[in-house]
Amino acid sequence: MAVSKSEIERRMRRFAETCQAGGLKLTHQRMEVFRELAGTDDHPDAETIYQNVRRRVPAISRDTVYRTLATLEEQGLVHKAEILSGRGRYDANMDHHHHFVCTECGRVHDFYSQALDDLPIPRSVTAIGRVESTQVQLRGICAGCAKSKC
Incomplete structure (x- = not known):
């Protein structure tokens, strides 16, 4: 499912503000991983996120994506949910839902x-x-x- 442009922008602003407040660098890789999540409500797993980001950033490693997701979760920017298969699925919608x-x-x-x-x-x-x-x-x-x- 696509997310509205205004909602993506809101999520990206929150991402930048949270990173700055937490002393996290706004690296290109972090931004692209978060942008991938901010633009969807599909709740992708880490491997799907990696594959999609890799299309835009071919040099990104799987390890970087997994570490970035863990960091984003620690910072309260994404939520990791265990849904059906036991695989972690990620959600950038931090509104209570x-x-x-x-x-x-x-x-x-x-x-x-x-x-x-x-x-x-x-x-x-x-x-x-x-x-x-x-x-x-x-x-x-x-x-x-x-x-x-x-």
């Missing part, structure tokens, strides 16, 4: 829900530890896959 995961094609769709945001944390969970963030993941068959089965 939830995921719908298609169990057929594996696509991940972002959605927003105030009702889910407002769900109370059960006491049994707070007894286990302090909750720092929440995200609901719904699994089912997306409209595209359901349509192709008809």
Whole structure:
């Protein structure tokens, strides 16, 4: 899924501001890895990001992409989600949102829900530890896959 130009620009500004505030250099490789994520809501895995960035920056190494993703996650610029296959999938949408995961094609769709945001944390969970963030993941068959089965 494509992200609007204004949203990509907003994400890129946040990236630059966060790097500067954290003392991280704005290297060409970091910018290209983040730009790859900022321009999609497809939640690609690290290998997909590497392959796509490599088309623009042929000299980039797989190790650089993996290290950059780890750094971006540490800086709070991307979120790593374990979806279906156990592979880490990356998301540059740092607004509070939830995921719908298609169990057929594996696509991940972002959605927003105030009702889910407002769900109370059960006491049994707070007894286990302090909750720092929440995200609901719904699994089912997306409209595209359901349509192709008809």
